[in-house]
Amino acid sequence: MASVTLNNIQKVYEGGVHVIKGVNLKIADGEFMVFVGPSGCGKSTMMRMIAGLETITEGELRIGDRVANDLPPVERKVAMVFQSYALYPHMSVEENMGFGLKINGMSAAEVRAQVGKAAEILQITHLLDRKPKALSGGQRQRVAIGRAIVRKPDVFLFDEPLSNLDAGLRVQMRVELSNLHRELGATMIYVTHDQTEAMTLGDRIAVFNKGYIEQVGAPMEMYAAPDNTFVAAFLGSPKMNLLPCHVSAADDGHLHFHVAEANVLVQPAAGFASFGAKPRKMTLGIRPEAMSWSFQGEGLRATVQIIERLGDVQLIYAQLAGTDSAVCVKVAETGKTCEVGQSIVVSAAPGACYLFNEDGKAG
Amino acid sequence: MSQQKSQRQQQRLAKLLQYALHIVLCAFFIFPLLFMFVSAFKSDEAQLLRDMASLSAFWPSGELSLKNFSQVFERTPFARAFLNSLFTVGMTVVLGIFVNSMMAYALARFHFKGREILLSVVIALIIIPFEAVAVPLLLLANQLPWFDGTLGWLDSYQVQIIPFIANAFSVYLFYQFFIALPKDLEEAALMDGASLWRIYWSILLPLSKPVIATVAVLQFLGRWGDLLWPVMVVRGDTFATLPLAMQTFFGQFPRQWGDVMAFAAMATLPTLLVFLVFQRWFVRSAISSGIKG
Numbered sequence: 001m002a003s004v005t006l007n008n009i010q011k012v013y014e015g016g017v018h019v020i021k022g023v024n025l026k027i028a029d030g031e032f033m034v035f036v037g038p039s040g041c042g043k044s045t046m047m048r049m050i051a052g053l054e055t056i057t058e059g060e061l062r063i064g065d066r067v068a069n070d071l072p073p074v075e076r077k078v079a080m081v082f083q084s085y086a087l088y089p090h091m092s093v094e095e096n097m098g099f100g101l102k103i104n105g106m107s108a109a110e111v112r113a114q115v116g117k118a119a120e121i122l123q124i125t126h127l128l129d130r131k132p133k134a135l136s137g138g139q140r141q142r143v144a145i146g147r148a149i150v151r152k153p154d155v156f157l158f159d160e161p162l163s164n165l166d167a168g169l170r171v172q173m174r175v176e177l178s179n180l181h182r183e184l185g186a187t188m189i190y191v192t193h194d195q196t197e198a199m200t201l202g203d204r205i206a207v208f209n210k211g212y213i214e215q216v217g218a219p220m221e222m223y224a225a226p227d228n229t230f231v232a233a234f235l236g237s238p239k240m241n242l243l244p245c246h247v248s249a250a251d252d253g254h255l256h257f258h259v260a261e262a263n264v265l266v267q268p269a270a271g272f273a274s275f276g277a278k279p280r281k282m283t284l285g286i287r288p289e290a291m292s293w294s295f296q297g298e299g300l301r302a303t304v305q306i307i308e309r310l311g312d313v314q315l316i317y318a319q320l321a322g323t324d325s326a327v328c329v330k331v332a333e334t335g336k337t338c339e340v341g342q343s344i345v346v347s348a349a350p351g352a353c354y355l356f357n358e359d360g361k362a363g
Numbered sequence: 364m365s366q367q368k369s370q371r372q373q374q375r376l377a378k379l380l381q382y383a384l385h386i387v388l389c390a391f392f393i394f395p396l397l398f399m400f401v402s403a404f405k406s407d408e409a410q411l412l413r414d415m416a417s418l419s420a421f422w423p424s425g426e427l428s429l430k431n432f433s434q435v436f437e438r439t440p441f442a443r444a445f446l447n448s449l450f451t452v453g454m455t456v457v458l459g460i461f462v463n464s465m466m467a468y469a470l471a472r473f474h475f476k477g478r479e480i481l482l483s484v485v486i487a488l489i490i491i492p493f494e495a496v497a498v499p500l501l502l503l504a505n506q507l508p509w510f511d512g513t514l515g516w517l518d519s520y521q522v523q524i525i526p527f528i529a530n531a532f533s534v535y536l537f538y539q540f541f542i543a544l545p546k547d548l549e550e551a552a553l554m555d556g557a558s559l560w561r562i563y564w565s566i567l568l569p570l571s572k573p574v575i576a577t578v579a580v581l582q583f584l585g586r587w588g589d590l591l592w593p594v595m596v597v598r599g600d601t602f603a604t605l606p607l608a609m610q611t612f613f614g615q616f617p618r619q620w621g622d623v624m625a626f627a628a629m630a631t632l633p634t635l636l637v638f639l640v641f642q643r644w645f646v647r648s649a650i651s652s653g654i655k656g
Contacts, residue, residue: 051554052553053553053554072553073554073556074553074554074555074556078554079554080551082547083547084545084547086545086547086548086550086551088551088566089570090569090570099552099557099565100554100555100556100557103555103556103557103565104556147551147555151555
């Protein structure tokens with residue numbers, strides 16, 4: 001097993017497209033690190049650079065104590081599981097899993113033993129003679145993971161490995177990957193655009209955006225204390241409501257958040273250390289699950305646009321009066337609901353709001 | 364009800380027309396073959412010539428025997444020509460598969476200066492007929508040295524093999540196939556520690572069976588029946604291929620059509636065999652690449 005250190009890694013493609021703009025990160029030995037971010041943010045490119053499938057334009061990559069910038073993939077002792085599984089269609093499962101060992105000079109008996117061991121871990125022993133086309137999506141995924149395991153790499157790389165599976169299988173494979181990490185104790189780097197996968201799998205998450213890392217940390221820490229509006233909106237489902245507003249302090253120890261001239265949310269000032277006494281434009285962040293609604297009372301006036309009843313919870317999307325902004329309110333299903341077009345008042349639990357300055361940064 | 368009935372009748376008529384067209388097309392291809400095989404067994408030359416004026420030409424009538432076949436072996440160097448054809452065409456096809464696929468792989472996957480131009484040249488070469496380059500090629504072949512110190516390749520095997528190994532259309536077929544293959548497979552092999560050669564040999568070639576079959580069949584047919592080049596570069600029987608050996612009959616009078624047909628029938632059998640062997644992949648490739656066989 002090995003740690004992975006990224007020192008000011010940059011990637012510029014031919015034609016001057018700057019994809020990775022200086023990434024610094026230390027991934028500890030045995031850690032499960034998740035790279036998460038929207039499409040085109042550079043997370044997959046970063047992984048491919050660690051794998052050796054893309055050259056590094058600038059910066060230093062260390063795997064263990066070796067500088068790996070110019071090492072060929074096989075010498076980096078990393079194994080990768082591809083989104084498409086990338087199983088060789090003309091080879092059986094056993095041949096697929098043993099291909100790397102065979103071409104690196106291992107005897108046939110040893111290859112068979114290693115493949116058998118990995119197949120047992122993944123419970124695919126009965127599939128060893130089959131060709132990939134005779135496997136289901138989940139089975140192919142297991143074989144792809146098996147192919148990585150047999151090489152006993154220092155670092156496992158997973159490039160959106162679950163995105164081709166159906167929802168049910170994705171949940172199951174998520175659990176299995178967690179178990180596998182516990183069992184092998186290996187360093188794992190996992191790329192996904194799915195924040196649920198990131199939150200459930202990672203020891204730590206690195207949120208990528210436009211070639212930078214926005215924030216790194218443990219999932220719940222980042223959920224509870226996002227550094228900026230990007231991370232705040234990216235982690236959590238449905239995403240955090242971000243409301244541009246004018247903030248001013250009242251004499252009674254409260255802050256007034258004016259989302260529109262006559263639409264004001266009042267919250268105790270205690271939770272908002274980032275606000276200086278001077279009134280100014282800021283962004284108020286409220287998670288949908290921290291909001292509630294009623295037909296009348298204190299809060300922000302809004303008109304209901306869509307109601308989604310998911311069985312255990314209701315998601316109510318409503319447009320705030322006097323603005324173009326909409327909010328999402330997530331409440332437990334109690335049987336009580338409103339109707340589309342109705343006027344309601346939405347409010348936030350005291351202490352559950354976030355405040356971001358004009359640059360979108362917390363504090 | 365009556366509308367349904369007329370619709371059914373229309374469908375039946377359309378199907379009937381479709382079948383009729385298929386039958387005409389089949390006849391178009393099968394009757395010449397039938398004529399050749401049937402005539403090869405007709406040992407009475409006068410009867411054969413009489414039959415040519417009627418439908419009996421396609422029917423085994425009159426005296427039937429293997430006499431024509433035995434005469435082929437007596438009057439022409441058939442066995443030698445057959446082996447020569449088999450060797451030159453076999454070598455051209457096998458070497459062609461490797462050389463053309465390797466070039467296509469380089470064009471499809473490697474980024475190097477001049478790649479685009481090279482690709483354009485390859486595609487442009489497809490439309491240049493062999494007849495246009497035959498004479499310059501002959502002059503070139505006449506000047507080339509060989510390993511034994513001799514100058515000029517005329518009257519040799521290499522002159523019938525080497526100029527035809529590289530084939531623009533084969534490169535194009537392989538190129539089309541390789542660019543459609545997911546890169547992930549090659550990257551997975553790279554991660555497994557495979558070299559570029561290993562990726563080509565263990566991953567790409569086994570996956571290219573349909574294209575290999577297409578290239579093999581097209582190259583085989585093209586070379587097996589070629590007369591122009593052997594006429595230009597071969598003198599005598601030692602290196603003569605089947606089409607050249609068949610010319611023996613056309614310098615003799617009276618022309619023995621039974622012998623000609625027996626020769627042609629024996630010369631055709633390997634091509635039918637090659638097509639039957641590769642047919643499954645050939646058809647699959649022709650369908651998937653949109654190339655007409």
